[in-house]
Amino acid sequence: xxxxxxxxxxxxxxxxxxxxxxxxxxxxxxxxxxxxxxxxxxxxxxxxxxxxxxxxxxxxxxxxxxxxxxxxxxxxxxxxxxxxxxxxxxxxxxxxxxxxxxxxxxxxxxxxxxxxxxxxxxxxxxxxxxxxxxxxxxxxxxxxxxxxxxxxxxxxxxxxxxxxxxxxxxxxxxxxxxxxxxxxxxxxxxxxxxxxxxxxxxxxxxxxxxxxxxxxxxxxxxxxxxxxxxxxxxxxxxxxxxxxxxxxxxxxxxxxxxxxxxxxxxxxxxxxxxxxxxxxxxxxxxxxxxxxxxxxxxxxxxxxxxxxxxxxxxxxxxxxxxxxxxxxxxxxxxxxxxxxxxxxxxxxxxxxxxxxxxxxxxxxxxxxxxxxxxxxxxxxxxxxxxxxxxxxxxxxxxxxxxxxxxxxxxxxxxxxxxx
Numbered sequence: 001x002x003x004x005x006x007x008x009x010x011x012x013x014x015x016x017x018x019x020x021x022x023x024x025x026x027x028x029x030x031x032x033x034x035x036x037x038x039x040x041x042x043x044x045x046x047x048x049x050x051x052x053x054x055x056x057x058x059x060x061x062x063x064x065x066x067x068x069x070x071x072x073x074x075x076x077x078x079x080x081x082x083x084x085x086x087x088x089x090x091x092x093x094x095x096x097x098x099x100x101x102x103x104x105x106x107x108x109x110x111x112x113x114x115x116x117x118x119x120x121x122x123x124x125x126x127x128x129x130x131x132x133x134x135x136x137x138x139x140x141x142x143x144x145x146x147x148x149x150x151x152x153x154x155x156x157x158x159x160x161x162x163x164x165x166x167x168x169x170x171x172x173x174x175x176x177x178x179x180x181x182x183x184x185x186x187x188x189x190x191x192x193x194x195x196x197x198x199x200x201x202x203x204x205x206x207x208x209x210x211x212x213x214x215x216x217x218x219x220x221x222x223x224x225x226x227x228x229x230x231x232x233x234x235x236x237x238x239x240x241x242x243x244x245x246x247x248x249x250x251x252x253x254x255x256x257x258x259x260x261x262x263x264x265x266x267x268x269x270x271x272x273x274x275x276x277x278x279x280x281x282x283x284x285x286x287x288x289x290x291x292x293x294x295x296x297x298x299x300x301x302x303x304x305x306x307x308x309x310x311x312x313x314x315x316x317x318x319x320x321x322x323x324x325x326x327x328x329x330x331x332x333x334x335x336x337x338x339x340x341x342x343x344x345x346x347x348x349x350x351x352x353x354x355x356x357x358x359x360x361x362x363x364x365x366x367x368x369x370x371x372x373x374x375x376x377x378x379x380x381x382x383x384x385x386x387x388x389x390x391x392x393x394x395x396x397x398x399x400x401x402x403x404x405x406x407x408x409x410x411x412x413x414x415x416x417x418x419x
Contacts, residue, residue, distance in 0.1 A: 028100075162205075183218055196208065252303045260346070281293075292370060
């Protein structure tokens with residue numbers, strides 16, 4: 001590694017009023033890239049030996065200058081060795097120079113960066129970010145701090161500690177120690193990646209450790225309710241009003257495809273008269289800011305009408321509990337209805353995409369528009385899991401072939417009778 005580092009002293013005349021004098025500069029070259037800085041020492045041009053990188057002569061002044069240059073050279077080697085000992089995989093000429101001149105005395109720390117980011121985000125919740133997104137960043141920070149305490153015996157580390165080894169170790173920690181699934185672990189890594197990219201853009205780190213790092217989630221089938229399960233939910237009578245309200249809001253999402261946060265924020269102004277003269281929901285998704293355009297189906301209309309007379313916050317069209325309470329109550333509802341699937345509010349969105357729309361022949365492009373997906377690929381995932389729809393379509397095709405064959409046989413029979 002030492003061969004990658006080169007130290008050179010040279011002189012510059014620029015900035016010196018005396019034409020016979022020059023300033024000695026330090027040039028650090030590491031892995032082919034340079035960084036330079038003034039040593040703040042002057043020398044007579046006639047006394048400088050460019051080949052030997054030192055002042056000629058044995059005068060006290062010459063000896064003092066050469067001793068200072070030797071000290072600087074040794075200091076650079078010490079800094080380089082320190083970086084190696086610290087396991088810094090992103091050593092650069094600029095980094096060595098900045099450490100030498102003291103520019104790195106206030107290095108950005110990981111937790112410091114997270115705190116600043118989360119404080120800024122907190123002020124924009126409800127306008128540019130959802131409260132849920134903020135909570136995910138806070139959880140990422142909490143998991144990251146546990147990891148650093150466990151693996152580095154420190155509550156905070158310099159940003160330049162984050163390299164590919166750090167990232168892979170963090171993923172292992174999330175899966176092995178916190179027992180998260182592969183995809184859940186990658187979600188937290190994705191939040192860390194966003195902040196690291198910001199740090200790189202701000203010049204706090206020299207290289208982006210995520211540059212060639214690929215986040216590959218495992219493909220999983222999304223849970224959704226079938227027709228029978230939806231009917232079971234709708235027909236169930238609840239003696240507890242909170243369960244009835246949560247069930248109704250869940251069914252509303254099954255027939256509109258809205259995510260929890262968008263249902264919670266749904267306002268009367270979000271319902272407009274569409275091109276067909278009927279009522280539509282038109283709103284920007286909180287998560288992606290993309291536009292969702294959803295014609296209101298009769299069941300969704302009835303749920304809105306059911307709660308129209310309730311006194312609620314003026315920004316709410318439906319009575320919505322907190323996300324945590326809603327999902328807790330949905331578990332209770334699933335038990336009462338005999339539904340064994342893991343019932344969360346997001347299952348309603350999946351149900352809209354599969355059972356309500358795609359299974360009933362709604363084109364995937366229309367479903368994508370209603371769900372507010374930015375890419376059709378996101379919607380295509382739902383089409384892959386609809387084996388029931390595929391079976392139904394093939395059964396219809398088979399019946400058509402059978403009808404054609406029967407018609408053909410009948411025609412032949414008639415022809416034989418005629419002759």
